[in-house]
Amino acid sequence: MKKAMMLAATIASIAAPASSMAAPRGLPVGPCINMGNSLEPPTETEWGGHRIADSDFANIASAGFKTIRLPVRWDSHAGKEAPYTIDPAFLARVQHLVGAAQAAGLNVILDSHNFESMHSDPLGSAPRFAGIWKQIGVAFADQPAKTLWFELENEPHDKFTNANLLEALSPALAAVRATNPDRPVIIGGEFWSGIDSLKTLKLPDDPHVYPTFHYYEPFDFTHQGATWVDPVPPLGRTYGSADDAARLVRDVQKIRDYAARTGLLPFMGETGAHTTVPPDQRVQYHAAVTKAFAPLGVGMCTWAYTNTFPFYDSEKKAWLPGMRGAIGLPDPTSAPSPAAAPPASAGERQATPELQALDDSLPGTLINDPSALNWATFGAIMKSRIVKSADIPGGGAAMQFALQSLGVAAYDAGANVPIRTALRTKGDYVAAFWARTVKSDAPDGKGRIGVRFQQNVAPYAGFGDTVLTVGSEWQLYEVPATANRDVPKGQAVLGLQLAGARQTIEIGQVIIVEGAKSIRQAPHTAAPAPDPELPPQLAGKGTLLNDPANREWLLYGDKQAARATTTNVYGRVATLLTVGAAGANVFDAGAAVPLRDAIAKGDRLRIAVLARTVSASTPDGQGKLAVRVQQNAAPYDGFADNMLTVGPNWRLYQIGTTASLALAAGTGQLALHTAGAAQAIEIGPVYVLREAGQAAGK
Incomplete structure (x- = not known):
């Protein structure tokens, strides 16, 4: 209670409007909610989400929301070659939902979400991105600019930075302006559009362009237990400390500074806390963020309606208690009681x-x-x-x-x-x-x-x-x-x-x-550390069909030498496979990793190999490692043939495949063929998993 009171007092001190700030230009977003995990997966509801119904918009409007943000994965529904035609059925689906939301009296932010190549190669992807936005602009050109706004791309990250943002987005903005000269267009900055991206965000010289940012701070609180984050933030982080209050003070000042510098008021395109956070803590977090930013006039789009970080339970057809009240909307439900304190000490993760x-x-x-x-x-x-x-x-x-x-x-x-x-x-x-x-x-x-x-x-x-x-x-x-x-x-x-x-x-x-002066273990004095059963990248992805710590691989090929090594991957074990000369066939040398469990035809498998190249007589100096699931006896029938190009740095190479034949328990192996070049490849733990959601043999 003391922490909560401290936070509330601090919020009150920062909520007073700044008299020196002239009224900045911003969009009238108002209370807003994201239609998350619906149209931004590769296909609708692929991530287990709730399919949007027209009635959802009436429900949202009646709760007091003024705007919805509609994330759309256009990338997965458009051609790869010019003119990059959007699938007509998918475009019609989006048009219908936009119309239904407007009919319910809601503003709509139509967003491009998860356009993956724009983040890995923004300038190379700009022509296709612009070609898709050209079609979106034509499709919605007759919609009123007061109620439909475009957001060019969600959360720039990776190689998509503020340094190349304008160059990468300008073709798409020009394509939109050809048919929508005065429609509001929204642009967010680098590093997933975090609040600090505003410091270096440069917008085009266009009076109808508006900035946005996303707010999930502190991230270790809002995303605790989120399995798609690597590493997963540990459970048990609570909200309401003096440090949390001080962060809000600093972050609100960042918005004031930005508005004073640019004359623009950014809106908060996403904010929320994962369902692994106790309900009372989710309510407390939303209330604190709203009380801090709302007095500045910042519109806030909560993530999300019903699928992830939900406000609404679509199964029970009920708003979650206290959530609407936390963001300043009428709320007849009672906020949940505080959860019991976690057993771990503050700031300390329990042993795993x-x-x-x-x-x-x-x-x-x-x-x-x-x-x-x-x-x-x-x-x-x-x-x-x-x-x-x-x-x-x-x-x-x-x-x-x-x-x-x-x-x-x-x-x-x-x-x-x-x-x-x-x-x-x-x-x-x-x-x-x-x-x-x-x-x-x-x-x-x-x-x-x-x-x-x-x-x-x-x-x-x-x-x-x-x-x-x-x-x-x-x-x-x-x-x-x-x-x-x-x-x-x-x-x-x-x-x-x-x-x-x-x-x-x-x-x-x-x-x-x-109690030690080094974590490095000398091979002659201590056994190397056992390999971890699963690295973080594979946690929760499936069931192991092999033993990653078992290094008793079958080695084959008269041109190959092999030795176990203690690598510099925190002392983990690897096997160094050296091939003196390329073979007539890639399978003339290699190693076979035994599979202990049965595989049924149709099983979805994930293969992961930690490897690096020490040396290779290839033009680019990178090693060649062929991977195959097969029988461990003649005729060695198999599937999942892949050739990996292995670089000099440690990397976990992953392959997804579907079994095309059945292998009984004890009769399968993962073949690692190394005779594709004269080379020395170091191979660490190997993992073969039956992907999550399948029973054995199903």
């Missing part, structure tokens, strides 16, 4: 089998949660975000830090990695993490990371001060230290100080161990 297995495999004792990237960041000269790629060693995710300028001191910007225990005088500690420099203005082109074990309260006493010089390739760095002081539990952090250079640097998951 995966963390216990990692702890067991390490020297000393693991004293942090390596799967968590929700570190506290500091410094106004720095932007940070989570990046995900199978190429990132140690878990497939990292934090990217972009320093806009050089700090006066290295500690002017950085991040603090929480430690779950106290630090004890004379105790031995080691921190290990993967890192690389994306770019740096330092004379040698390398990044700088200051590392320090410390107390996260004044006077910030610490030990183990080390400055790392970080190159452009992923490398595992270790910082050992012996404590010269005690640091209490709850105040101990690993400080990463990043303002020593104007740089963009990426830091992967961090392992902190007590």
